[in-house]
Amino acid sequence: MAAGGQPPAEALPSVAVVGCGVVGATVALELARRDADVTVFEAGDVAAESSGRAAGICYDAFADAVDAEIAERALDRFRERGALTDHPYVWLARSGDDRSAEAMAEHVPRMRQQGRDVSFLDADDLESRWPTLETDDVARAAIARNAGYADPAAYTRETAELAVGEGADLRTETPVELDGTGRVDGEDYDAVVVAAGAHTARLLGEAGHPIPVKAYRVQALLTEQTPLADGVPMLYDATGGYYLRPRDGRLFVGDGTIPEEYDPTDWEESADGWFRENCDEYLDTAVGESVTESRSWAGLCTATPDGDPLVGERAPGLYVASGFQGHGFMRAPAIGEALANEVLGEEGIDAFDPTRFEGDESFEIVEGMTLED
Numbered sequence: 001m002a003a004g005g006q007p008p009a010e011a012l013p014s015v016a017v018v019g020c021g022v023v024g025a026t027v028a029l030e031l032a033r034r035d036a037d038v039t040v041f042e043a044g045d046v047a048a049e050s051s052g053r054a055a056g057i058c059y060d061a062f063a064d065a066v067d068a069e070i071a072e073r074a075l076d077r078f079r080e081r082g083a084l085t086d087h088p089y090v091w092l093a094r095s096g097d098d099r100s101a102e103a104m105a106e107h108v109p110r111m112r113q114q115g116r117d118v119s120f121l122d123a124d125d126l127e128s129r130w131p132t133l134e135t136d137d138v139a140r141a142a143i144a145r146n147a148g149y150a151d152p153a154a155y156t157r158e159t160a161e162l163a164v165g166e167g168a169d170l171r172t173e174t175p176v177e178l179d180g181t182g183r184v185d186g187e188d189y190d191a192v193v194v195a196a197g198a199h200t201a202r203l204l205g206e207a208g209h210p211i212p213v214k215a216y217r218v219q220a221l222l223t224e225q226t227p228l229a230d231g232v233p234m235l236y237d238a239t240g241g242y243y244l245r246p247r248d249g250r251l252f253v254g255d256g257t258i259p260e261e262y263d264p265t266d267w268e269e270s271a272d273g274w275f276r277e278n279c280d281e282y283l284d285t286a287v288g289e290s291v292t293e294s295r296s297w298a299g300l301c302t303a304t305p306d307g308d309p310l311v312g313e314r315a316p317g318l319y320v321a322s323g324f325q326g327h328g329f330m331r332a333p334a335i336g337e338a339l340a341n342e343v344l345g346e347e348g349i350d351a352f353d354p355t356r357f358e359g360d361e362s363f364e365i366v367e368g369m370t371l372e373d
Contacts, residue, residue, distance in 0.1 A: 012036055012037040013036045013191065013344070014037040014039075014189045014190045014191075015031050015039070015191045015343060016039050016041065016187075016191075017039070018194045018196050019041075019042065019194065019196035019199070019200070020046045020047075020156075020160055020170065021051035021156060021195065022051040022054075022155065022156040023332045023335055023336050023339075024042075024193070024195035024321075025160040025336075026159055026335070026336025027193050027321070027336045028040045028160070028168045028170075029160075029336070030336055031168075032163050032166035032167050032168040035167075037167075038168040039171065039189075040168055040169065042170070042174060043176075043196070044172065046157050046170075046172060047156035047157055050300055050301070051328075051329060052156065053220070053297060054328070054329040055152075055243065055245065055252060055254050056149045056152045058071075058075055058150060058329075059089040059144045060072045060075055061116050061142075061147070063107045063111050065114055066351045068114040069114075070335065070349070071330065074330060074332065074333045078148070078150055078155075083150045083151070084148040084150050087147060087233065088143050088145055088147055089143070089233065089234040089235075091144075091237075092140065092141035092237060092239075093139050093238050094137045094138055094139055094239040094240075095137045095138075095139045096139075096239075097238065097239040100140075101139050104140050104141075104238075108142050116144065117146050118142055118143065119143060121141040121143050123141070125141075126138060130232055132232055132287050133232060133233075133287060134287060147234060149245055149246075149247070177206065177207075178192065178204070178207035182316075191319060191343050192317065193319045194320050197322070198264035198300040199265075200213060200322040201213040202264070204314065204318075209318060209359070210358075210359030211323075211357065212305050212357050212358075212359055212363065213310065213323045214363075215261060215263075215264045215301070215303075216257065216258060216259055216260060216261065216367070217257070217299070217300060218255075218258075218299055218300070218326065219255065219257075219275045219296065219298045219299075220253065220254040220296065220297060220299070221253045221275070221293055222252050222294045223250045223292060223293060224291060224292045224293070224294045225249045226291045228251060228287050228291065229251050232246055240255075240282055241257075242254065242255035242279075242282045243255070251287075253279045255279075257367040259364070259366065267300065270297065271297055276293060276296055301325060301326045301367075302323045303323060303363075303366065305357065305361050308323070308325075309325070309328075311338070311348065313342065313354070314354045319343055320354050321335060325367070
């Protein structure tokens with residue numbers, strides 16, 4: 001017995017979180033709030049890579065029950081923090097694109113079966129609500145009303161600050177390596193969470209616990225200030241293969257996916273010239289005119305063989321969060337919460353169990369922003 005007749009306090013679980021993007025920062029915050037002894041290792045700075053380059057589009061319009069539930073929970077958490085600007089999400093197919101139109105016809109009813117607030121729109125509906133949009137050739141469109149956008153970099157940095165405020169030890173500019181037992185730079189922890197974005201597969205592979213995750217390159221462009229930004233929804237054009245949303249009085253345009261594996265230590269972070277030229281065409285198709293570029297960039301997403309992420313225990317005491325197919329930021333509040341729960345002995349997300357793969361599977365990269373998911 002301890003002094004005063006009280007039983008000794010249980011030792012706090014020590015957890016190393018490798019990576020301080022949005023998922024790693026969320027895991028750290030959730031663990032620290034539950035009194036775990038958390039140390040976060042970040043090779044660069046908070047939100048310096050994929051989380052800081054994300055589009056910030058958030059919605060719950062998924063046909064799969066697990067995905068829909070996670071997305072809804074994430075939206076709730078964004079709103080609790082005051083981080084979400086509510087804004088409808090519209091996706092459409094244009095004339096001649098029968099494949100996308102048919103996919104929409106299949107997926108929207110399934111989304112509604114999951115309780116999602118989605119419905120079809122016709123071209124007149126679109127034009128009436130958003131006169132800025134070019135709708136003459138729209139064959140099919142749908143709207144998700146439970147949607148919005150957030151600032152990925154700001155949200156990630158705030159989450160990391162909250163984790164530090166709860167007692168987490170954040171070590172930026174601190175690259176680490178794992179060994180076969182999951183130790184971090186030779187130091188033992190009760191649990192290790194690897195949420196290092198595109199670097200996760202390398203770190204786990206070198207530790208003897210491979211995962212089938214490949215990094216692929218995506219691109220984005222931000223225009224100068226334009227009144228057009230006040231008259232658009234968040235939009236995914238399945239026919240053109242691009243998306244856009246308003247951002248601080250500008251238009252944020254994304255696409256440029258390169259479905260090839262990239263080395264996360266050696267890749268081009270600037271947008272390609274062809275992508276920047278294509279953005280003029282995208283904007284002309286979407287809103288009837290191009291807008292001068294303010295800046296553009298590239299980022300890395302991660303893919304898995306089945307399109308679902310790997311979230312959970314990869315080996316005893318060693319946890320992973322990777323392979324989000326471009327949907328990582330929008331689901332991060334719920335994914336991070338669920339993974340922290342699993343680290344502390346609660347149930348994880350069975351559908352995302354990383355042990356469903358051996359780790360050496362070969363597969364083709366399929367981008368996440370498609371209607372075939």
